[in-house]
Amino acid sequence: MKLAVLGAGDVGRSVATLAGDYGHEVVALADSSSAAVDPDGIPVDDAVSRKEGGDGVGTADPEEVFETEYDVLVEATPTTLGDAEPGFGHVTRALEADRHVVLANKGPVAERYDELRALEAESAGSVRFEATVGGAIPVLSTIEDCTPQAVTAVRGVLNGTANFILTRMAAEGLDYEHVLAEAQDLGVAEADPTFDVDGTDAALKFVILANVLADGGFSLEDATVEGIEDVPGSALELAAEDGRTIRLIGEATRDGVRVGPRLVPENGALAVTGTRNIVQIETRHAGSLHSSGRGAGGPETATAVLSDVGRLPDLERDD
Amino acid sequence: MGNEPVDRERDPETDIGGGSESESGTETETETETDGGVRAYTVRLELVDEPGELLRALAPIADNGGNLLSIHHERGNITPRGHIPVEVDLECPPDRFDDVVTGLREAGVNVIQAGEEHYGEEISVVLVGDLVENDLSDTLSRIESGANAAVLDLSLTAPEGTESVSSARVRLAIDSGRSNEALEAIRSLGSEKGLTVVEPLLGGESA
Known part of the structure; x- marks a missing residue:
């Protein structure tokens, strides 16, 4: 397939770099201000080095991406809320031009799922979005294999930053602010970690899951979301006395979405440590399935895009 | 894993701060019977912390044909009303059990649980906030009444003193199948009092 990659952040660059290994060709790579476009395949390494060197990815206008011949638009621009x-x-x-779309950007599937599906219905192209939930972990394809009707709920940890902070707080007996600063030093937390620690990022993923289970109807405003900012070290100590710990857990069902700090068994499946993510897919006929792995990162998320x-x-x- | 059944029994007609009024009283034969048809019962009492109280409370059991098996005196676990909970295991023929409970009540003993209704579930929640400043005992009694739960124990830490943020883990016994209802009540109490409520994850195989 010929890929046009929009967004030249960690994920977009990794998709472009790994595409060849998966037997695909990159005909365009664009950031917000420039693009590299070539119908015969762009020199990916050059474009990526230019971007990493602080320049734009190429000399073309990003608009030219849509004018070139591609099979799949990979949307890897930053997630935005609302519209x-x-x-x-x-x-x-892309869909109006009867092309396929693979999303790494959570916004369209979390905030405008029904509109997106309506556009897809009118298009010869299809939309896939495995990379929007759980990075490298095959979450949506597992649900697809089980069929969404046979899945009753999805629960789990889908934010590595919050999970890292809670893990460190429990292990070291430190308070939230202290561990957050450490996470920022290590590059685990961004300079502005708001969406990670207030539950928004995890909520977007569980909203997407609820949309898949219920065939639409949810957006971020339908989710009940609490973050981990008000969880002190002492709460984790008390949980540990009882063989439990606290994790930022999301739950998606056909009835709704909830994300918040929850008590889970300390040695239970959902109490993953560090930045690791996990999902538990509760099925109607086959009990629970657990899938754990890296929920973020450029190459990790790119593998989900390329599998899609x-x-x-x-x-x-x-034509 | 959050749902261990606890084998506690209580009388639906007695008050535990507004405990469950669910239908019960119909006796289901779950325990093994001995030859003489004697069955084991657990009775939870609340005693005033005064000398002689325990002895006074136990007399009506023997007087009514009950045989004491064990007494668990939870001295360290004073109830919000300042009483000491005592758990008494006894055995007696099923038709004498009502007499035992009546005898205890006539002697002025506060019987808070007796009979056949089982708590099916035990859950823990962690509360975070200005717990002490915010009338902890009121919070606990309202959890008991609003959530139809019995507080089994409480662990409190206030690393920066009682005037600052503290955390409490509360272990609750809840009637079978009513955990979600109970958690909802605790959640709304939490938002009213400005407390963060860390709930257990129920459902699936993780709870």
């Missing part, structure tokens, strides 16, 4: 723009606009243009590309049907091209 999910400009990501949603990019997806719309591999699942796409061939487009019937008449």
Whole structure:
């Protein structure tokens, strides 16, 4: 497949770099101000080094991406809330041109799922979004294999930053602010970690899961979200007395989405440590399935994008 | 894992700060019977902390044909009302058990649990906030009444003194199948009092 990659952050660059290993060709890579476009395949390494050296990815206008011939638009621009723009606009243009879309950007599927599905229904292209939930962990494809009707709930840890902070607080008996500063020094937490620690990032992922289970109907405002900012070290100590610990746990069902700090058994499956993520898929006929792994990171998330590309049907091209 | 059944029994007609009024009283034969048809019962009492109280409370049991098996005196665990909970295991023929409870009540003993109703679930929650300044005993009695729960124990830490943020872990016994209802009540109490409520994760195989 010919890939046009929008977004040249960690995920976009990794998709471009790894695409060849998966047998795909990158015909465009764009950041917000420039693009490298070549219908015969761009020199990925050059574009990536330019970006990493602090320049734009290329000399073309990002608009030219849509004018070149591609099979799959990979939308890896930063997630935005509310109208999910400009990501949603990019997806719309690709679907209206009967191209496939693979999302790493959570905005369109968390905030405008029903509109997205309506656009897809009118298009010869399909939309896939494995990379929006749990990075490298195959969450959505597992649900797809089980069929969404046979899945009753999805629970788990889908924010590595919050999980790292809670793990360190419990292990070292330190307070939230202290561990947050440490996480920032280590590069585990961003300079502005708000969406990680207030539960928004995890909530977006569980909203996407609820949309998949219920075939739409949810956006971020439907989720009940609490973060970990008010959990002191002493609460983790008390939990440990009882053989438990506290994790930022999300739950998605057909009835709704909830994210908040919860007590879980200290040695239970959901009490993963460090930045690791885990999901528990509760099925109607087969009990619970657990899948754990790296929930973020450029190459990790890129593998989910490229697996999605591999699942796409061939487009019937008449041009 | 959050749902260990606890084998406590209580009388639905007695008051535990507004405990469950669910239908019960119909006796289900769950314990093994001995030849003489004697069955084991657990009775929870609340005693005033005065000399002689325990002895006075136990007399009506023997007087009514009950045989004492064990006495668990939870001295360290004073109730919000300042009483000491005592758990008494006894055995007696089923038709004498009502007489035992009546005898205890007539002697002025506060019987808080007796009979056949079982608590099916035990859960823990962690509360965080200005717990002490915010009338902890009121919080606990309202959890008991609003959430139809019995507080089994409480662990409190206030690393920066009682005037600052403290955390408490509360272990609760809840009627089977009513955990969600109880947690909802605790959640709304938490938001009213500005407390962070860390709930257990119920459901699935993780709870």
